[in-house]
Amino acid sequence: MEWFVAKVFAKYNYWVFIILMMIGLYGIIAKNNLIKKIIGLNIFQTAIFLYFISLGAVKGGTAPIVSEEMIQKGYVYVNPLPHVLILTAIVVSVATTAVALSLVIRMHHEYGSIEESDIIEKSKDQGMT
Amino acid sequence: MIYFVEHFPVLVVVISILSAITILIAGWIHRKTAWFISMATLLGQFIASLFILRHVLTVGTIRYRLGGWVPPWGIEYVMDALNAYILVILLFLALVCVIYSKKNIEHELPQKVVSFYTVYQLLITGLCGITVTGDIFNMYVFIEITSLSAYTLIASRGKIALKASFTYLVLGSIGACFFLLGIGFLYAVTGSLNMHDLSILLPPFYKNRVVMAGFAFIIVGLSIKMALFPLHTWLPDAHAFAPAEISAMLSGIIIEVSSYAFIRVAFSVFTVHFLKLLPIFDILCWVAGVAIIAGSVLAITQVNLKRMLAYSSVANMGYIMLAVGLSTSVMEAPWNGLTPALMHILNHALMKGCLFLAAGAFIYKADLWLIKDFRGLGKRMPYTSAAFVLAAISMIGVPPSVGFVSKLYIILAAIEAKKIIFVAVLLLSSLLNLVYFWRVIETMYMKRAEGGDPSHSTLISKDEAPFWMLAPILTLASLCIVMGVLWLAKIPMPILDQVNSLFGLSKMP
Numbered sequence: 053m054e055w056f057v058a059k060v061f062a063k064y065n066y067w068v069f070i071i072l073m074m075i076g077l078y079g080i081i082a083k084n085n086l087i088k089k090i091i092g093l094n095i096f097q098t099a100i101f102l103y104f105i106s107l108g109a110v111k112g113g114t115a116p117i118v119s120e121e122m123i124q125k126g127y128v129y130v131n132p133l134p135h136v137l138i139l140t141a142i143v144v145s146v147a148t149t150a151v152a153l154s155l156v157i158r159m160h161h162e163y164g165s166i167e168e169s170d171i172i173e174k175s176k177d178q179g180m181t
Numbered sequence: 182m183i184y185f186v187e188h189f190p191v192l193v194v195v196i197s198i199l200s201a202i203t204i205l206i207a208g209w210i211h212r213k214t215a216w217f218i219s220m221a222t223l224l225g226q227f228i229a230s231l232f233i234l235r236h237v238l239t240v241g242t243i244r245y246r247l248g249g250w251v252p253p254w255g256i257e258y259v260m261d262a263l264n265a266y267i268l269v270i271l272l273f274l275a276l277v278c279v280i281y282s283k284k285n286i287e288h289e290l291p292q293k294v295v296s297f298y299t300v301y302q303l304l305i306t307g308l309c310g311i312t313v314t315g316d317i318f319n320m321y322v323f324i325e326i327t328s329l330s331a332y333t334l335i336a337s338r339g340k341i342a343l344k345a346s347f348t349y350l351v352l353g354s355i356g357a358c359f360f361l362l363g364i365g366f367l368y369a370v371t372g373s374l375n376m377h378d379l380s381i382l383l384p385p386f387y388k389n390r391v392v393m394a395g396f397a398f399i400i401v402g403l404s405i406k407m408a409l410f411p412l413h414t415w416l417p418d419a420h421a422f423a424p425a426e427i428s429a430m431l432s433g434i435i436i437e438v439s440s441y442a443f444i445r446v447a448f449s450v451f452t453v454h455f456l457k458l459l460p461i462f463d464i465l466c467w468v469a470g471v472a473i474i475a476g477s478v479l480a481i482t483q484v485n486l487k488r489m490l491a492y493s494s495v496a497n498m499g500y501i502m503l504a505v506g507l508s509t510s511v512m513e514a515p516w517n518g519l520t521p522a523l524m525h526i527l528n529h530a531l532m533k534g535c536l537f538l539a540a541g542a543f544i545y546k547a548d549l550w551l552i553k554d555f556r557g558l559g560k561r562m563p564y565t566s567a568a569f570v571l572a573a574i575s576m577i578g579v580p581p582s583v584g585f586v587s588k589l590y591i592i593l594a595a596i597e598a599k600k601i602i603f604v605a606v607l608l609l610s611s612l613l614n615l616v617y618f619w620r621v622i623e624t625m626y627m628k629r630a631e632g633g634d635p636s637h638s639t640l641i642s643k644d645e646a647p648f649w650m651l652a653p654i655l656t657l658a659s660l661c662i663v664m665g666v667l668w669l670a671k672i673p674m675p676i677l678d679q680v681n682s683l684f685g686l687s688k689m690p
Contacts (some may be wrong), residue, residue, distance in 0.1 A: 053214050080351060093354055100362050107369055134368070137318055141361060148313045151332050155350065158336070159343045175341045 381572020518686030
């Protein structure tokens with residue numbers, strides 16, 4: 053039991069990120085609806101963001117505004133760099149989602165459906181494959 | 182002493198992104214300007230890249246600190262022989278494709294000329310960024326810029342291309358996320374993102390599970406991006422239904438810049454010592470061997486020319502990765518280390534660029550997609566067909582073409598590494614190449630045009646592609662032979678030797 057607690061609960065942030073990542077991957081693979089696939093992709097990306105953010109966390113840490121007085125009082129700071137990296141990655145993820153959604157809208161105009169199997173069925177009629 | 186050339190790495194990226202905005206504004210006023218701005222920018226970038234290459238070879242590595250921040254805190258752009266060489270190839274093919282696109286885009290996407298060139302410049306920005314950067318997180322951001330512009334460009338023709346683009350988007354995002362996760366693991370261990378700094382901090386942790394997992398995530402992520410079999414499933418549709426110049430860029434540059442990213446991470450962040458610790462490169466050789474055979478066999482089954490070429494690209498990524506896989510065990514000049522891999526990156530860009538642009542010309546003139554419709558094309562479009570044949574025999578590996586040289590070098594490297602099985606794989610794949618290209622050549626030249634009787638076929642009037650499309654195709658086709666002769670004369674070898682000595686892959690210290 054102690055082993056279990058030490059392995060699982062002490063590092064729960066990693067477990068959460070792995071579980072979320074797998075949920076996302078399942079959504080991408082198993083869902084037929086393209087919007088649901090995009091949601092799966094978002095969960096997948098968010099899991100990685102959570103991993104990065106939890107990397108920067110320090111127990112009892114405060115916001116990283118460094119001043120001599122605070123250091124003398126014995127305050128510790130969280131690491132701000134992973135947060136900054138993830139801000140960039142979030143922007144990338146938003147852009148990806150925007151492109152994906154616009155593709156789905158175009159496909160809906162073209163095929164009248166957002167179910168993947170329908171679209172494959174209808175695109176077969178156009179030949180070329 | 183500060184040379185002006187040392188500012189070029191950052192200028193190449195900045196000029197490109199500014200030009201994207203300029204095209205958008207200027208194109209809004211007058212849409213004919215889009216092509217001129219794009220072309221002028223690329224010409225400038227190409228000349229700058231030549232200066233960078235000369236500087237790197239004569240003076241040494243360029244290190245540019247962005248905003249004056251000292252690495253490892255600031256982002257650093259590093260130009261050594263490897264990325265200067267890749268940058269020249271990438272900008273050359275981009276320039277050729279933009280010249281080709283003048284007529285083709287007006288024909289294929291008449292309503293979207295301005296947005297096409299805007300996104301095209303963003304694509305070039307991303308590709309240049311991946312190449313010049315010395316910071317691994319920065320590389321991730323540029324990979325995503327490249328991919329996002331590639332998704333939109335692939336989708337630009339609408340209809341079935343939308344589905345292809347969506348598949349690429351989902352798989353590409355997963356690949357990029359794996360890459361990001363790998364970076365996260367390395368960051369968790371070392372607390373640094375600068376490639377040079379990482380290579381200093383990592384050696385004590387080489388046996389660490391987190392570092393190994395990080396490397397595995399980076400390999401898999403980049404393998405999706407470079408369409409290494411069996412992660413290639415997005416590639417055939419995306420290549421087949423994009424506009425011709427984008428197919429050429431995808432096949433000739435985008436997947437190869439991803440393989441550059443792989444080489445950079447494997448040899449600059451991790452080092453040869455780490456790669457020898459685990460049987461990574463042996464596995465890579467086998468995967469690449471399967472990719473070569475599977476890609477070639479799948480290419481034979483295709484009826485659509487551009488899909489056939491796309492599967493051939495899968496096989497060619499196999500060649501490059503096989504050469505990379507052999508690189509750590511081969512020390513004998515002149516086929517030592519990364520030489521065959523880097524050679525094939527250039528050669529594949531030339532051959533596949535030419536083939537895709539020629540296929541685009543067939544579609545432009547006659548809307549021909551399927552190989553069986555190519556009857557009599559040799560008479561109808563003699564120059565384009567001749568260029569296609571030249572590039573095709575180069576793919577098969579007829580001396581002294583570029584395809585022959587790279588196959589020869591990979592075979593010699595495989596013999597030295599005592600992996601005779603890969604010699605057999607390469608010879609078999611040459612045979613398979615012959616099968617699928619001969620089918621096209623036979624249909625173009627030997628089979629009679631519709632109607633059947635032989636006197637009829639002489640009546641086909643010549644209907645050649647316009648000059649702006651023909652010139653790039655013929656340039657690439659002739660380069661397929663010229664470069665082959667240059668390789669045999671070993672003229673570009675000093676560049677590759679410098680890369681090998683940089684990564685400790687040559688005999689001499």
